[in-house]
Amino acid sequence: MKITGQRKLAVKPYLSRGPQDAVALVGGSVQFQCEAGGDPPPDVLWRRTAGGGAMPLGRVHVLEDRSLRVERVVAEDEGEYSCEADNGVGVVRASATLTVHSPPAVVVHPVDADAEVGQDAVFECGVSGNPRPSVFWSVQGNRSLLFPGATAGRLAALSSQDGRILLAIQSVTRNDSGLVAVCSGVNPAGSVVVEARLRVTSPEDQPPPVITLGPTNQTLPVKSVAVLPCRATGVPAPVITWYRDGIPVLPGPTVNISLAGTLYINDLEKRDAGVYTCVASSRSGKSTWSATLRIEPPTNPNIHFFRAPEPTTFPGPPGRPHIVNKTESSVTISWTRNNKIGSSSLLGYQVRHFEGGYRVRHVEGGYQIRHVEGGYIVRSRHSVKTQHQPLDRLLQVEVFGRDPGTQGSAGWVVVARRVQGPIYTQYHLTPSVTYVFLVRAENSHGLSPPSVPSDPVSVLVEDGHLVEARHGLMVDHIVELTDAQPVSTTAVKLTWEMYDAEFVEGFYIYYRPLDGSRSPDTYTMQTVLHTGDASGFQVAGLAVFTRYEFFLVPFYKEVDGRPSNSRTARTHEGGGYRQSPQSASI
Known part of the structure; x- marks a missing residue:
């Protein structure tokens, strides 16, 4: 008996569905297909094309249908991916390119x-x-x-x-x-x-000079020496002059003024007594600081003599004040304490603020601040029998401000005392006026040197509804331009998707040609009002067979929002219908 056998034929691998070029966003995912047939059934292997980098292990998976899925895409995943089907009879390969899109990010x-x-x-x-x-x-x-x-x-x-x-x-x-x-x-x-x-x-916008160390009240014996310091800083450098009871003090046989501004009076006599005022002036304005000098016979048993405390007994200067919050009429500043508190405990903080004009203000502790010719004079009213006669009794914050329409400076002004914490809020500020803050510490011996002045700050009065609208339109993506499709030789149909329409009255559509030599000023804007379900617009009047870039800007009243993403499209070629290249979908 003859037995006849039937031989089985092998079939080389073939692809019924191969990978296609794809575009993915950073952080997204992408999938490449590779459906292969053959006899015997082929094995499928995925690889990256030589030079394209390593396969992103840990983020890549081969699915049951042999598709390749890449998760959490990063920019380095961009490149060519190859699918290879092999069953021993033959091999078939196909490749696709992954393009990774990343949204704009600010690097400068x-x-x-x-x-x-x-x-x-x-x-x-x-x-x-x-x-x-x-x-x-x-x-x-x-x-x-x-x-x-x-x-x-x-x-x-x-x-x-x-x-x-x-x-x-x-x-x-x-x-x-x-x-x-x-x-x-x-x-x-x-x-x-x-x-x-x-x-x-x-x-003229420079703050007026700042007196860093001024004179203090003293009671001294006849024939002794009086030392009244006055140091000041400013831009430009200030000039220091002295006055006694409003009359200029001139150098003489017993009077000397150092280059640093300190006033020395030798062989004191009763006629040398009075109110001595240090004036630091420049083109930015002037600041003044006054103290009373009392002269008594050394044999008077009813007088307690005292000199000005040494600067080493004062606190160290606080840190530079920073603006931590502002509203339409207030500014909050914060600063750091200095570890040096001096020879006595810190008493608190004092705030100074520019108001301009001429006024007399009575403040806590028996002091008077008088604004004169763009400066201020601080006169002590304390009894001269006290051992230490500080000019003020706090850490002080000084504020300078000027209305843009004014000229010159009206000086630094105290606006608060005994502020306990390293934070202060100044209310009732004037819109469009620029303010500058500085801070001083004080103990019972006297004031510290001033801090470095703060950055200038101003407040603006804005409609609260518009502020909310600006925040909503700028922080979030309001609209996505999903497609730009050419419909003729001179028109493109735009389609978009709204995510939040609360503060959207309409869109500005911006577009510009990208082909050939063009002026950087060449762009066009059209306004489209938002009307409920409308989610598209046809832009007409374009050049033939020209590639354009489009994007939208949502608006609410005078507030413009964050632009949408962009899309590009090319109008049809003249003389007949031509399917134009289309932008990739994201």
Whole structure:
């Protein structure tokens, strides 16, 4: 009997569904398919193309259907991934490219700038992302955009060699003070916005001189020597002069004024008694500090003689005050204590504030502050029989402020005493006035040197509803531009998705051509009002077969929000229908 056998034929591997190019966001996930057949069934192996880096083990998984899934995508995952099917009869391979998009991120944050009237101010901004973001400048309250190379009056946007973009403001004026420069970056993955403020100063805006060590009340015997110190700082350096009962004190046989400003009086006589006032003056203004000098016969048994305490007995200067909060009418400052408390316990804190004008203020402890010609005089009313006669009895915070429309300085003014903690809130401030704070410590021997002055600060009165709207529109992503689809040779249909419509009255649609040589000023803006369910708009009047970049900016009244992501699309070619390249979906 003859037995006939049937031989089984082997089939080389083949792909019924191979991997396709994909785009993923940083932090997202992506999946590549690899459905293979053959006889015997092939084994499937995934690998990264040579030079593309290692497979991200720990974040990559091969699923039951042999698909490759990459979790928590990072920028380094970008590259080519290959699927290889092998069953011993043959091998088949297919590859796909992963493009990783990352939203714009600020790598160089613009900082607040100070410039004097007539000088140029420059802001710097750097934004990274993939694809490379379109970065531009704008000014808060003005909807014009400045891409690198563009100019608008005294404003110019420039590119630096290291990839930063600069905003230069030429010959600033007082009206530029408070200007908010806005740096924005957009790409298909998202957007970012950062702001910086311009403060314009002039020589007259410098705070008046600060007397760091002034005279104190003394009772001295006839024929002795009186030493009345007066040290001051300021920009420019102040000039120190002395007065006795309002009459200038001039050097003489028994009177000497050192270069540092200290007044020496030798061989004291009764006629030398009086109120001595140190005046520190400059073009920024003047400050004054007064003390009473009493002269008595050394044999008078009813007089307790005392000299000024040594500066080493005073506390050390507190740390520089920092602005920790501000509202439309108040500013809160905070500072650090100095470990040096001096020869007696710290008594507290004192606050000084600029108010201008001429007024007499009676304050706790029996002192009078009189504002005269842009300065202040502090006159002690304590009995001269006390051993220590401090000018004030606290750690003091001094505040200087000026209305932008005024000239000159009205000095530093005490506004609070006996403040216990290293924090203070000053209320009832005037909008648009710039204030500067400084802090002194005090014990029963006297005042410390002043702290370094704070940064200038001003308060603005704003509509609370608009403040809330600005916060809502700037902090969160309000809208995503989901698609830009060409519909003709001159039109593109935009589609978007709203995430929060509470403070959205409409959108500004910005678009600009990306092909060929173009001016950096070439962009167009259209306004679309938000009407309920509307989530698209057709932009017409475009150039034929030209690639455009689009993005949206939500707005509420005069408040502009954070831009959407961007999309690109090319209009159809003339002479017939042409399917244009479309931007990848994220």
